[in-house]
Amino acid sequence: xxxxxxxxxxxxxxxxxxxxxxxxxxxxxxxxxxxxxxxxxxxxxxxxxxxxxxxxxxxxxxxxxxxxxxxxxxxxxxxxxxxxxxxx
Numbered sequence: 001x002x003x004x005x006x007x008x009x010x011x012x013x014x015x016x017x018x019x020x021x022x023x024x025x026x027x028x029x030x031x032x033x034x035x036x037x038x039x040x041x042x043x044x045x046x047x048x049x050x051x052x053x054x055x056x057x058x059x060x061x062x063x064x065x066x067x068x069x070x071x072x073x074x075x076x077x078x079x080x081x082x083x084x085x086x087x088x
Contacts, residue, residue: 013041023060028074031065038063 014037015023022034038044038060048062048071055069064071 013043014038015041015047024058025060031060032074034060035063035065 011017018034018037022030022037025031025034038047041047041063044062046062048064048066051059051061051066052069052071056066057069058067060066065074066072
């Protein structure tokens, strides 16, 4: 692949097309959107491995949420958890 083709391929990645703030979002919904945009990315494994190697403090890397250098399943909303579940 030529340098020009590689550059165009990198520009097509979701992390290059969307606002960078999305990958460091506060809301759980935005974090899940960022994770979903990484689905199918050819660099996802390398992205996540690099983030873990650098001990990134937080953000979505390779389709996974990293907090304090560790992969976590999902972002909890801000505030205290409810004592009693809300009726649906």
